[in-house]
Amino acid sequence: MSDAMVLDGARAEGLATVREVPAPGLIALKGDLGAPALADAVRAVTGCAVPGLRRIEAAGAARAGWMAPDELLLVAPREAVPGALSTLEARLAAAHHLAADVSDMRAVFRLEGQGAREVLAKLAPVDLAPGAFEPGELRRTRLAQVPAAFWMEQGGFTLVCFRSVARYAFDLLAGAAAPGGEVGHFA
Amino acid sequence: MLLLTCPHCGIDADETELSPGGEAHLTRHGPGATDEDVEAYLFLRDNPRGVHLERWRHANGCGKWFVAARCTVTLEVFGTYPAQTARPPQHVLDAIEAKRPGATRKLPVMEGAR
Numbered sequence: 522m523s524d525a526m527v528l529d530g531a532r533a534e535g536l537a538t539v540r541e542v543p544a545p546g547l548i549a550l551k552g553d554l555g556a557p558a559l560a561d562a563v564r565a566v567t568g569c570a571v572p573g574l575r576r577i578e579a580a581g582a583a584r585a586g587w588m589a590p591d592e593l594l595l596v597a598p599r600e601a602v603p604g605a606l607s608t609l610e611a612r613l614a615a616a617h618h619l620a621a622d623v624s625d626m627r628a629v630f631r632l633e634g635q636g637a638r639e640v641l642a643k644l645a646p647v648d649l650a651p652g653a654f655e656p657g658e659l660r661r662t663r664l665a666q667v668p669a670a671f672w673m674e675q676g677g678f679t680l681v682c683f684r685s686v687a688r689y690a691f692d693l694l695a696g697a698a699a700p701g702g703e704v705g706h707f708a
Numbered sequence: 709m710l711l712l713t714c715p716h717c718g719i720d721a722d723e724t725e726l727s728p729g730g731e732a733h734l735t736r737h738g739p740g741a742t743d744e745d746v747e748a749y750l751f752l753r754d755n756p757r758g759v760h761l762e763r764w765r766h767a768n769g770c771g772k773w774f775v776a777a778r779c780t781v782t783l784e785v786f787g788t789y790p791a792q793t794a795r796p797p798q799h800v801l802d803a804i805e806a807k808r809p810g811a812t813r814k815l816p817v818m819e820g821a822r
């Protein structure tokens with residue numbers, strides 16, 4: 522199975538626009554984030570530096586996000602994943618590590634529009650005030666009852682969750698964005 | 709609502725991002741241990757009124773285990789530290805002593821019990 526979308530690009534309009542987007546190529550990389558070999562490998566496959574604590578680096582369409590003290594999420598075009606895995610394997614052959622293609626394990630959403638911060642703040646225990654959460658940070662948290670991760674780019678949020686809970690996550694976001702649900706906390 | 713700072717990712721995580729893991733610094737007694745040791749490891753817990761060291765996992769976050777030192781009466785948090793340690797770091801012991809003089813001597817992990 523390699524369908525990049527779970528909900529056929531579901532879309533909802535309201536305080537913010539919620540839409541499912543095709544999941545890009547996603548690689549979970551575990552290893553010693555301080556090791557020069559890992560930095561070389563990450564740069565080779567994404568063009569990005571190893572992100573600092575809770576940060577996400579970008580280079581073109583590629584991303585490298587900090588997930589845990591020993592884990593990164595690498596984002597690249599789907600067609601680049603097999604090559605990226607080979608490169609990681611080659612460059613990290615001597616290092617204890619794990620690189621796994623998790624593209625088909627994830628659903629990806631975009632949240633855009635003026636109410637985007639507020640919609641997300643209804644669902645996640647995260648300070649989403651302007652200034653407190655800004656582009657460059659990746660946050661792993663929960664969305665109501667399911668784990669999720671998100672970051673800001675191109676004037677909105679990109680949100681990643683497990684594929685198995687895609688419908689739940691979309692319905693949550695659509696519900697939180699429903700017209701009439703304005704709180705105005707960040708206005 | 710309990711707020712604990714995850715020492716791995718620096719997030720001031722609210723309780724809903726965390727999973728509790730019970731009393732910290734238990735010695736894991738396995739094959740070859742005495743019945744008493746296995747019983748203590750599996751079932752006997754301190755459940756103190758006051759300073760307590762407990763395991764938490766940043767489950768909806770970086771996924772890592774850490775230990776929180778807090779007061780079960782006031783919910784005051786003295787500090788948090790990564791779980792990869794056999795005893796609390798000195799700065800946490802100091803923070804506890806500053807608020808609850810003498811309390812660290814009563815912690816099971818400091819008595820070397822279990």
Ligand SMILES: [Zn+2]
Nearest residue numbers: 714717766770
């Ligand atoms: Zn954490």
